[in-house]
Amino acid sequence: MQQECVVCDFVSSDSWVILSPIEQSIKRKIDAVGTPLKDWNIQINYGIKTGFNDAFIINTKKRDEILANCQTEDERQKTAELIRPILRGRDIKRYEYEWADLWIIATFPSRHYDIESYPAVKNYLLSIGIERLEQTGETHIVNGKKIKARKKTCNEWFETQDSISYWEDFSKPKIVWGEISDKSKFAFDFLGEYIPEATSFYMKGECIEYLLSALNSSVSEWLFSKVGTTTGVGTIRWKKYTIEQLIVAKLSTEQLNTHLAAFNDLKVGKMSITDFECFSNKLMYDIYKLTSDEIQYIENQQTF
Structure with missing residues (x-):
């Protein structure tokens, strides 16, 4: 000693x-x-919590299907703007990221979306059973897995769990990183393309x-x-x-x-x-x- x-x-x-x-x-x-x-x-904030990733986070195939179900070009354009690419903590590497071909339906409560203006999105979410979960608290089967009811909030059934005020930050250049890692793995979203998911953080300033x-x-x-x-x-x-x-x-x-x-x-x-x-x-x-x-x-x- x-x-x-x-x-x-x-x-x-x-x-x-x-x-x-x-x-x-x-x-x-x-x-x-x-x-x-x-x-x-600078400002550091958490990524978005959806409350039900199996519904709000979709792959490109499902996104294209939703867009194909839009009845007008105006609806298709608005819907395309609503569905944004998302980065999870596991996707972020040192200085770079590997996008996993995933998107988020970004119906943030603070944006006060009118779901009737997005009928293709509304029909998709209803097919998943979110409205029923919101009303009854029951479990639901998605892709063969039992999903627990969403956390009770004051949000509308079609909205994400987080009622964030900083949603505009997601469209700006920012540093992004995952919460858990064995090494420092910070990347730069040059164009403000991506929304960070709950397992990640971002920094601007x-x-x-x-x-x-x-x-x-x-x-x-x-x-x-x-x-x-x-x-x-x-x-x-x-x-x-x-x-x-x-x-x-x-x-x-x-x-x-x-x-x-x-x-x-x-x-x-x-x-x-x-x-x-x-x-x-x-x-x-x-x-x-x-x-x-x-x-x-x-x-x-x-x-x-």
Whole structure:
């Protein structure tokens, strides 16, 4: 114990973690120049909870079937705008995502949709039995599986469970990530195409292009492995509260411009993900003024 012990100073009321001397040195450097994400001008929100995924989340074949049942071109166009592509936590990788060909019927309560204006959607939802579940609380059989009744809400039977006020954010560029992962896996929705599902989160606000790099960097992955919460089986919970506690350094104007140029190269395919990762890691090492020994320590760690 005398040979392996370390001395740690716990001088604040913040949660504490036992670190080795080299780890303490790294964390001191991060703390000295970094700012917790909760103090950045950003917003982090949960993905959408439908209350009944078997009905509201559909594949492309079912979407095309619903659109084919529209009686007019106006109805078809409105219905196509209502059914949006969705990303689940498992679909999101590091810097990229693999869309699973899934869509959400985005009848958010805060939008106050008139279901009579979407007869093809209404008929589909009635065929699933949502109205009956809402009224009776019975179970229902979908694709051979028994589905429990939806959670009781004040929403209309055809609406999703979440009555979100931030639905406009889904159409904007944003960082998306899954709640549970063994590694940092943050991706960028460049065009605001996707709605994140309940097993994922999204971030919008200032410098999110840079924050994508910072969150995926080896430094942040190492730090989060020390201060984040685990599932108990070797994976990390990348939840809103813990992400907000993560400390990230802000860049100078010159550094931001340099990063933005590299990010734009990544966006248009002029830079590979591998090269962008190397660029981002070097940027973070330089910001925190880590020594070669500290860099090697981080890169040699089996973080999770």
